Amino acid sequence: MLTLYYAKGSSALAPHILLEEVGAEYAVHEVPITKGAHNEPAYLEINPKARVPALMTPNGVITENPAILTYIAAIHPQAHMLPDTPFERAEADALCAYLCATAHVAFAHLLRGARWADSEEAHASMKAKVVNNLRDCAKLVETHHLKGPWAMGERYTFCDPYLFLMPRWMGKVGVDVSDYPKLAEHHNAMLHRPATLAVMAVHGI
Template sequence: MLTLYFSKGSSALAAHILLHEVGASFESCEVPIASGAQKAPEYIAINPKGRLPALRTGAGIITENPAILEFIAAQHPKAGLLPETTFQQAQARSLCAYLCSTVHVAFAHGKRAARWADDPAAQKAMQARVRPNLLDCAEMLEQNLMQGEWALGDHYSYCDPYLFLVGRWMAAHDLSLDPFPALETHAQAMLRRPATQIALEAHGLS
């Protein structure tokens, strides 16, 4: 049995979607960021980073979305969501690394600027860069990193739930996917999948 530790509206949505997509047997445990529950001793014992998501497996705890998503896909091979060749697998890791280290960080500078600077002026400057940085990221994805209807081409993979978060991160800063037709088409295709709808409901989202 897997246990997904998540906070509603957080990037844990990607793992939540994928777990439903592969038909995994799992439990979910809400750790509300709004109340600071991710810093409570009980959760720090699970993930010392104090971040979400985390996935409890029979072998131990996995953290960080790229690792969690790849693990879920690898543990459910019949779903066919893990790329077949070594090169394709590296491409999947590369895309997820970009989403994690660049796009998500650009978004996080909005509400989490205090992670990187104590000076209010510096925080304000970072916050002012969120919208242009997210637009730059969307352009990079649109023009260079998306490879077809889905993130890696013609077939849905474990990268797609993570890519789906880009539109939500942008919407949180009043940015539209309209100038990015490939990303918009992808977002709409994701919304048509039952697993996405189930996970969105669990997060209290639409």
């Protein structure tokens, strides 16, 4: 049995959707970060990073979206969510690393600037750059990391629900996904999958 620790509307959306896609047996445990639940001792026992998502497995806890997504894919081989060759797997892993370390980090400078600087002027300067940075990320993904219609081409894989987050980050700062046709097509295709819709309903979005 798996338990996903999630906050509504957070990046936990990605593994939540993948759990639905693979038909996993799983439970969810909400961690309301707006109430500070991620900093409570009970949750820090689960994930000392004080972040969501975290996935409780029979062997222990997994943190970090790229690791959680590939783990879910690996233990549900019948769902065929991993690419077939080492090179394609590396392409998918590279997209996840880019989303995790560049795109999500770019977005985090909007409201989480306190992670990297203390002065309010610095936070304002960070916020001012988020739009341009997310535009750069969208262009890079559109050109180099998205084969279409799915990230890896004709087949939906573990990285598609992660890519689904990117237009959401863009939308929060007014960057229109329709400026990026392949990304827009991907987002629209995601929005037509029952697993996506079921999870969005749970998240209230």
